[in-house]
Amino acid sequence: DLVEKNGVWNLGTSEASEMAKLAETTYRDVNIALANQFAIFAEGANIDIVKVIAASNSQPYSHIHQPGIAVGGHCIPIYPRFYLWNDPLATVVRSAREANAAMPAHAVKLLAESLGDLADKNVVVLGVSYRGGVKESAFSGVFGTVAALLSRGAVVHVHDPMYTDKEISALGFQPYALGSPIDAVILQADHAEYKSLSKKDFPGVQAVVDGRRIFAPGNFEGIPFRNIGQGDIRS
Template sequence: MRICVVALGKIGLPLAVQFARKGHRVIGADVDERVVADVNAGREPFPGEADLDVHLAEAVREGLLTATTDTPAAVAESDAVVVVVPLFVDEAGTPDFGWMDAATRSIAAGLRPGTLVSYETTLPVGTTRERWAPMLAEGSGLTSGTDFHLVFSPERVLTGRVFADLRRYPKLVGGVDEASARHGVEFYEQVLDFDERPDLDRPNGVWDLGSAEAAELAKLAETTYRDVNIGLANQFARYAGSVGVDVMKVIEACNTQPFSHIHRPGIAVGGHCIPVYPRMYLWNDPAATVVAAARDANVAMPAYAVGLLAGTYGDLTGAPVLVLGAAYRGGVKETAFSGVFPTVEALRERGAVPYVSDPMYTPEELEALGLPAHRGEPVTAAIVQADHVEYRDLTPDALPGVKAMVDGRRITDPARWAGVAHTVIGAPDQGGTTR
């Protein structure tokens, strides 16, 4: 097949490479000329994706993958178009369709009869049928379901392990009609491989969910579930800490029962997915009070962690405090919705002088993100915001003068922090104060 992947970001580019590895000819379309140049040179434009550098170079060398800024031309040459353009959502959960609208109009300009269009970007329920189908039809002069086929098929992968996740999880597909769904299933069966999953009630592979709306809801539901679960874990952690109980021992015990799957509590929920998609779900279903309460509980955790620090340190006015980790999770150079931003804000609200360091970022990169980079200034307190492996062996020797530490990710070893008020969210304080 000839396939066009629109948007060569941290999901789109690995997808394009995956399709090329299956022997298909792939054209990646992106508005960023630097990304296009990197891809055509066989260079990964961003770090951190396992095996991407090797597979990308191989696909380009074999002539199976090229990139362009001309989306209509790339679409006109393709049998299938996969769209992975970002959709932004504000704090109220209102989607900003600007980039996706522009991409869809470009796709429509090059759309030919018989082409399959698959949207993988997470969307509010009803968007594929009610927004993209009319826009594609109007821009191309073609009829959805008759002249071209349209499906929604959510990406279900994590950055850093995209190729592994593509094999691990069933590929969900929902069409705007039966013919579209059939073409969507056939397409993904030809471009993906799947691991054996004896734990599934039906074989791993491509699953037709019956409609675009069902597939849209499935992605929102699975991600919103995680946010609600984490919100509940954070509520348990706050209570457990107040009564001197280690919540992780409780969670470990609970999860030995097969119907309990309590997630880990922590200082923040970050990334492109978990903080965003519950808001998108609420945009569709504003009466979902459980979803709203969980989102609010998770949003409150950075300020709660700073409160724990104040409880052991005392008045934070003028105190230099180091926030360890700018990334939203360990091992990933990404700050999307990272807890570092509200943690810094909460410190400033208490009068502290915050600094930020991260083993994956230079001070210049942190400052470009609007963060106060640590350049060796003395600090008297610290908060662990990201669970980078580098923090596992961290000791007070690395932070001379530190008097109090709040570990928001349970990554540091309390035994190494003798003499320091070491607090873990949801556990008795190792320094002697219960939090």
């Protein structure tokens, strides 16, 4: 089903080929940024942005991506900067990159809205990986999320089923064991192992922010619960 034989496109010059790669990855970053801005508006309007995006994408020319706590990995956060180096006047690209980079701090803001002052609160960030099922921390949202929590005086712990405690410590984080007392939870990576977690796995938990929309809110009944792109759905 490839448009071009063997999937190879002859664009005539290496510069054109390089731009094709930058255009494809930059498009995804800009698309995600738009989804994230829609999500932030939806939170204040008490609208579920996931349902809105599903309805919008039923139109064949709409392809809105999903919002989330962070854009990570070697490609999507980086290639737009390569493009900006060549085209510094690309305001849409620059604004999109800034919007996505601000999402970890936004997730922490949601937590503070539920929990109040985060000073001296024990908070666990779930996920070192930049996305679920991949053991790769390059430009992961864990770094921005931890930094935003520390800036508010929180005591931060980190968990990831794909990393040993030694590996987590080597990244400068304090490892967390499921079942240990904790004040709050922020889900950063959508590992399959996290989908079935509940408040029983986090003794003493007082607030939850799901940055990837994989938790079942009912598993945290009675706990203030926030999703990216949705108002407070549990109190």
